[in-house]
Amino acid sequence: MQTTPSAPAAPLRTIPHSVEAERGVLGSILLDAAGDSRVLDLCTENGIVPESFYTPAHSLLFETLSEMSRAALAIDPLTLTERLRALNRLDEIGGAATIQALIDETPTAAHAEYYINIVRQKHLLRAVISCARDAERRCFDEAVSADLILGEVEQQFLSIADHRREGTGLSWPQAITNTMGHIDRLFSLGPGSVAGLPTGLKNLDRQLKGLRNGEMIVLAARPSMGKTSLAMNIAECVALGKDIYGRPMKGDHDRPHAVGVFSLEMSTESLAMRMLCGFAGVPSFRISQGLGNIKNINQQLTRAASELGKAPIYVDDTGGLDVMDMRARARRMKKRYKIELIVIDYLQLCNCREFARQGRQIETSQISGQIKAMAKELNLPVVVLSQLSRAPEQRGDKTNKPKLSDLRDSGAIEQDADVVLLLRRPCKAPGDPEFEDTRLAIVDVAKHRNGPTGEVRLDFDDALTRFGDRADPGTSETAGLEPDPYPSVDLPEDQ
Numbered sequence: 001m002q003t004t005p006s007a008p009a010a011p012l013r014t015i016p017h018s019v020e021a022e023r024g025v026l027g028s029i030l031l032d033a034a035g036d037s038r039v040l041d042l043c044t045e046n047g048i049v050p051e052s053f054y055t056p057a058h059s060l061l062f063e064t065l066s067e068m069s070r071a072a073l074a075i076d077p078l079t080l081t082e083r084l085r086a087l088n089r090l091d092e093i094g095g096a097a098t099i100q101a102l103i104d105e106t107p108t109a110a111h112a113e114y115y116i117n118i119v120r121q122k123h124l125l126r127a128v129i130s131c132a133r134d135a136e137r138r139c140f141d142e143a144v145s146a147d148l149i150l151g152e153v154e155q156q157f158l159s160i161a162d163h164r165r166e167g168t169g170l171s172w173p174q175a176i177t178n179t180m181g182h183i184d185r186l187f188s189l190g191p192g193s194v195a196g197l198p199t200g201l202k203n204l205d206r207q208l209k210g211l212r213n214g215e216m217i218v219l220a221a222r223p224s225m226g227k228t229s230l231a232m233n234i235a236e237c238v239a240l241g242k243d244i245y246g247r248p249m250k251g252d253h254d255r256p257h258a259v260g261v262f263s264l265e266m267s268t269e270s271l272a273m274r275m276l277c278g279f280a281g282v283p284s285f286r287i288s289q290g291l292g293n294i295k296n297i298n299q300q301l302t303r304a305a306s307e308l309g310k311a312p313i314y315v316d317d318t319g320g321l322d323v324m325d326m327r328a329r330a331r332r333m334k335k336r337y338k339i340e341l342i343v344i345d346y347l348q349l350c351n352c353r354e355f356a357r358q359g360r361q362i363e364t365s366q367i368s369g370q371i372k373a374m375a376k377e378l379n380l381p382v383v384v385l386s387q388l389s390r391a392p393e394q395r396g397d398k399t400n401k402p403k404l405s406d407l408r409d410s411g412a413i414e415q416d417a418d419v420v421l422l423l424r425r426p427c428k429a430p431g432d433p434e435f436e437d438t439r440l441a442i443v444d445v446a447k448h449r450n451g452p453t454g455e456v457r458l459d460f461d462d463a464l465t466r467f468g469d470r471a472d473p474g475t476s477e478t479a480g481l482e483p484d485p486y487p488s489v490d491l492p493e494d495q
Contacts, residue, residue, distance in 0.1 A: 016125040017054030024115035027106025039112040052123040057093040110325045131156045200237025200244045203456050203469045211381035215418035216372045220386040229465040235259045239311040258312035260339040264349035268315045280304035283463040323352050323370040334378050346385035365412035372416040398431025404446050420447035
């Protein structure tokens with residue numbers, strides 16, 4: 001008797017999950033807990049709950065860690081072990097050796113977001129499968145109408161989507177209400193008010209209307225144009241709540257604002273020396289060469305140090321920083337110091353380990369995207385310095401005027417940035433009509449998502465590495481109103 005061969009049985013499929021990612025999240029929590037529990041905060045923001053972990057032991061560990069965090073208990077391998085032992089649940093996770101293995105297997109907490117996203121995605125897939133199986137079971141229940149089943153199934157899938165979108169932002173009515181409140185505050189300040197953090201330079205604020213939260217502001221220039229000096233002048237003004245001439249800023253900006261600085265090129269001491277000398281009005285070369293009246297110079301530096309020492313500026317001068325590490329450190333700054341502005345000097349010195357082997361252009365694109373994401377996540381302005389290519393010097397244009405396309409390494413910088421400032425100094429271009437004006441600095445607002453573009457003219461004191469507003473003829477608003485309160489020390493050099 002001939003029999004018809006039966007169809008091969010469908011292979012068994014594994015429920016979506018990633019043991020490695022789950023262990024990575026737990027290991028990152030333990031590695032980071034000695035700091036400020038950043039990873040647990042990220043888990044909360046991404047909707048991670050004990051049920052997000054497929055492995056029961058991992059679910060129990062996350063639940064215990066979350067309870068310890070809510071109770072403000074210290075979190076480390078020892079305290080976690082003792083907590084589980086007190087609950088008679090240590091054996092359920094495999095003993096103390098399992099906890100130590102989590103730390104040993106996790107190289108760094110900097111990639112916690114990557115692990116969290118994998119765990120979250122797998123959890124969503126399991127939720128979809130569960131809903132689909134429940135829908136299939138309900139379809140065989142003939143006592144219930146198809147319309148009712150369809151409505152219930154639709155609601156179940158929508159609840160998954162709602163959970164996925166939880167915490168992604170304000171509702172539209174709330175956004176409108178907040179915007180109207182912001183507009184009312186601007187009206188109350190009167191003409192000339194700015195929407196974001198003032199830079200301390202009136203001419204620049206008139207064009208930018210301040211540095212806005214969530215925006216990535218790129219300040220680009222060729223080497224030795226003064227981009228680090230301009231960025232640090234802005235950081236100083238924001239941190240002190242005063243403009244570049246020491247006058248209180250308007251409205252609610254007349255107060256110190258904490259500033260985080262990632263200096264990948266200069267050391268903290270070098271930045272402090274530059275800022276202190278500029279603020280005091282003492283050229284640094286006079287100090288290094290012992291020129292001038294030492295007593296008077298020391299008095300000026302002491303007065304400047306007493307004020308600058310109170311400025312809430314927090315500098316991280318780690319070189320060759322990975323962009324994910326930078327985001328992690330920025331979150332800690334935000335949580336610990338309540339920073340309201342971040343300055344990065346400069347973008348091309350950042351790294352992105354995950355894309356380093358795919359070419360510098362792709363790596364730079366990822367770095368730029370991560371910095372923009374950081375600005376939105378932390379809801380503060382990020383001023384990032386960038387190098388320009390040699391194109392301005394090779395075009396044959398006597399002014400060496402840069403363009404957006406000159407941003408070095410990647411066009412993604414231009415795309416991601418909300419504001420692009422191109423800094424140049426005509427005295428550096430022999431063919432420029434204003435070559436003789438050694439103090440002139442021009443900031444070209446080449447891109448501005450929320451306002452006009454155009455050039456802003458500033459003064460730059462090379463000896464003090466300090467910018468100021470330029471009073472051009474015909475601008476009565478600034479003409480004659482900007483005296484230099486920090487005159488250079490012009491004393492006999494033989495003292």
